[in-house]
Amino acid sequence: MEMKYNALKLNVNDNVAVALTNIKAGEMLSIQGVDEKLKVEDAIAYGHKVATAYIGHEEKVIKYGECMGMSTAEIHPGHHVHVFNVRGLNEEERLSSLKEHAVSI
Amino acid sequence: MKTFEGYRRPNGSIGVRNHVIVINTVGELASFTKKMAQLVPGVIPVVHQSGEAQFKEDYEQTIRTLKGTAGHPNVSGALFLGMGEDKLAKEIEELLKDENHHIHVVYFNKDKPITEVLKEGKEWLEKAMERSKAETKVTADVTELIIGLECGGSDAWSGVTANPAIGACSDSIVRDGGTSILAETTEAIGAEHILAQRAVNPEVGKKLLRVVKEYENRIRATGEDIRSANPTPGNMAGGLTTLEEKSLGCIKKGGNSTLMEVIEYAKTPSEKGFIFMDTPGYDVESVAGLAAGGAQIVLFSTGKGSPTGSPIVPVIKIGTNQRLYEIMSEHIDVNAGKIIEGLNTIEEIGEEIYGKVMTTANGSITASEKHKNQEFAIWRLAETK
Numbered sequence: 001m002e003m004k005y006n007a008l009k010l011n012v013n014d015n016v017a018v019a020l021t022n023i024k025a026g027e028m029l030s031i032q033g034v035d036e037k038l039k040v041e042d043a044i045a046y047g048h049k050v051a052t053a054y055i056g057h058e059e060k061v062i063k064y065g066e067c068m069g070m071s072t073a074e075i076h077p078g079h080h081v082h083v084f085n086v087r088g089l090n091e092e093e094r095l096s097s098l099k100e101h102a103v104s105i
Numbered sequence: 106m107k108t109f110e111g112y113r114r115p116n117g118s119i120g121v122r123n124h125v126i127v128i129n130t131v132g133e134l135a136s137f138t139k140k141m142a143q144l145v146p147g148v149i150p151v152v153h154q155s156g157e158a159q160f161k162e163d164y165e166q167t168i169r170t171l172k173g174t175a176g177h178p179n180v181s182g183a184l185f186l187g188m189g190e191d192k193l194a195k196e197i198e199e200l201l202k203d204e205n206h207h208i209h210v211v212y213f214n215k216d217k218p219i220t221e222v223l224k225e226g227k228e229w230l231e232k233a234m235e236r237s238k239a240e241t242k243v244t245a246d247v248t249e250l251i252i253g254l255e256c257g258g259s260d261a262w263s264g265v266t267a268n269p270a271i272g273a274c275s276d277s278i279v280r281d282g283g284t285s286i287l288a289e290t291t292e293a294i295g296a297e298h299i300l301a302q303r304a305v306n307p308e309v310g311k312k313l314l315r316v317v318k319e320y321e322n323r324i325r326a327t328g329e330d331i332r333s334a335n336p337t338p339g340n341m342a343g344g345l346t347t348l349e350e351k352s353l354g355c356i357k358k359g360g361n362s363t364l365m366e367v368i369e370y371a372k373t374p375s376e377k378g379f380i381f382m383d384t385p386g387y388d389v390e391s392v393a394g395l396a397a398g399g400a401q402i403v404l405f406s407t408g409k410g411s412p413t414g415s416p417i418v419p420v421i422k423i424g425t426n427q428r429l430y431e432i433m434s435e436h437i438d439v440n441a442g443k444i445i446e447g448l449n450t451i452e453e454i455g456e457e458i459y460g461k462v463m464t465t466a467n468g469s470i471t472a473s474e475k476h477k478n479q480e481f482a483i484w485r486l487a488e489t490k
Contacts, residue, residue, distance in 0.1 A: 004447050010269055010357075018265050018344070020445050032450065047261040047344035061346075064269070064357050066299050068350040081346070088347035094298045101302040101310070 005030040007050065011065030016049040016081050018063075023050070029078065042080040049081040061086050067097070107281060109250075109466035110242040111401075112181065115205035119245045120178035121401045121466045124149050124417055125233045127184045127226070128175055130194040131156035134186045134213065141186065141223060145230040151416045155483040156193055158490040164193075170371040170483045172197050173397025175208055179417045181240060182207040182233035184226055189214045207233065248282035248377065252462060253395030253403035253418070254358040255288055257388030260408025261343035262425035264354020266454070267406035267441040271423060272360035273455025274404065274462070275379065279362040284377045286368075288395055290320040291386035292355035294331045295348035300356055300381065304364045312367040316383040323486070358406065370484050371397035388413045390484040392420065402465055404458060410436055414478025419471045421461055423454075436472050 007017040007029050017031050022045055029038040029050060044050045049063070055075040060067045069086040070093070079085075089097075112120040125148050129138040132154035142150035151174060155167050175183035175197065183201075187194030187210050194210045201208045211226045213219070254271055256263060275285040293300055297317040304310030324331055336345040345351045362379035371394045374380045382398055384391040388411060392403055396418040403418055405411070408425040410433045424430045427442035434440075439458050443449040449457075465471055 008265060008444070008451075010265070010451075020265075020447070032447070045344065047265070049344060049346070063350060064353045065361070066296075066349075066353055068353060069347040082344070083341060083346050086346045088295070088349055089298075098298050098301060098310075098314075 005032045007031045009034065009052070010063055013065045014062045015051060015053040015055055016061060016063055017052050019044040019046050019048055019050060021046050039078050041076070041078040044080055051075045051077050051079050051081050053077055055081075107247040107463055108244050109246075109463055110468070111245045111249075111466065112178070112240055113243050113245075114178050116176075118178035118399070119243075119249045119401075120180070121468070122179035122417070122419065123181045123237050123240055124179055125182045125184075125230060125237050126151050126175065126180055126416060127186065127230065128171065129153065129156070129186045130171065130191055130197065131188050133157065134188055137213070137219075137223075138186055141184070141226050141230070144223065144227040145234060147234055148230050149416045149479060151479075151481050153481055153483055155485060159485075160487045160490060162486050166370055166486065167483050168193060168196060168200075170393060170397045172200050173371050173373070173399065174393070174417060174481075176201050176204060176206045177396060177417050178399065179401055181237035182209075182230075184208070184230055184233070185210040186226070187212045207236070209233075246282075247278060247463075250278065250402070250462070250466060251284045251286065251374070251398075251400045252278055253286050253288060253392065253398075253400035255388060255392055255395065255403055255420075256292075256355060256358065256406040257413050258407045258409030258411035259355075260425055261345075262442070262445060263406055263408050264345075264351070264357065265425075266444040266451070267408070267423040267425040268354055268358045269451045270439075270441045270444065270454035270458060271358040271404050271406055273452050274360075274458040275358065276360035276362050277455065277459050278462070279360070279378050282377065284374060284380060285359065285362075286374065286380045286382050286395055286398065286400055287356060287359035288382045288384040288391045289355065289386050290317055290383050291324075291331065292352060293317055293381075294321055294352060295335065296352035296356050299349070299353065300359075300364060303361070309364055309367055313364065313381055316367060320383070358404070368398065370394045373399040385484050387482070387484075389480040389482045392418070393481050394484060402462055404462070406441070407437075412436060412473065412476070412478050413480050414473030414476070416479035416481050419465050420473040420478070421458070421465060421471050422473060423458060436476065438472050
């Protein structure tokens, strides 16, 4: 069967998609279950992430429907999302996410 | 309601297999355990190296694991090999007999020739095999199933294909009233705050954070730091950006269900639904803990083809990529690589896994059973005395 899409979103609320194959800059991103197509601006290796929505500086990067880190720069749709524009949460941020749910260490 | 035919045990539990096993209480008897099993066709050896000269916390963990293994719903009868004045063997025998399990202990000691010990064991095992063959199946439903969730030999696709598909299956089982147990505390480090937020109440959330912290402290005592060492350069080359992302890829085997309980290694859950068990990242010890806690079946994702099985529990292997399936198809039960190929969605593979769980519960043999992969090891926390 011919491949109908080249990326996957792990959760509908994600602002990133995972490339299922190597995608060249300028190619179209087609995500399983999503009708809209998006132009890819950077080369994305398989397994790597591409932004599917605008992510402002210091905003949450969402994968699996969960916060997997904070952006360290503005990220535009179609761009590569990786260590150069995302960081993990610091201790304070982790603790504050727990307080919201009335669970603390 | 999904149903299956299983074996009802005297303590009320339901098994999906009807094994007769022989198991050593101390590592010194490992080879004799294998010899004893070979004397009677169909008997499965459960061999380990623990038991002797252990500190309190390990002694308790060993007893709990051996008791949970011999008293497992998939086990019809269990013969223990003990040595001399074996306190461990006596304690387990008493505990299991109180619960009406079919068990027996033979002791190696200075007053008895080895041939006699083997003869006594062989006779008991022959009768236990006959007895197991006469046992008949009864109908049970999915609410009585406990499914362990495990991964080993992960690759860049684990968090994209097999683990989310196992998560979809886990959510379905929980929705249908069954139980799933997520294991491997090491892999929760970095995403424990996310798992804790899914807890049914603050106590369960706090317990999750506590077991993760204790695990991390034990690792730190050896000079290692999980948080600064992860994701590894190899992980990053594969596309993983943060520790949260890496750990999410593992814990999503547990889907999105509410976390009902956090239990110690090899303990049986007292709640139904989604459970977390404190186990190490070493898959053999982790699967043994899940089984001893009462899981009748284990779902196991692998990207590199880890052959790990269990002597008492069917392990269902879910491969993460197409290439693995093509090369090792006889070792893989479900090919989640179809998600990458665009042939199936995560939800569809989740349904396929659920279907496999039910046929396995009905007696269909998994790849690891067919190949007699019967690994077993008990998690040890400290040095020996």
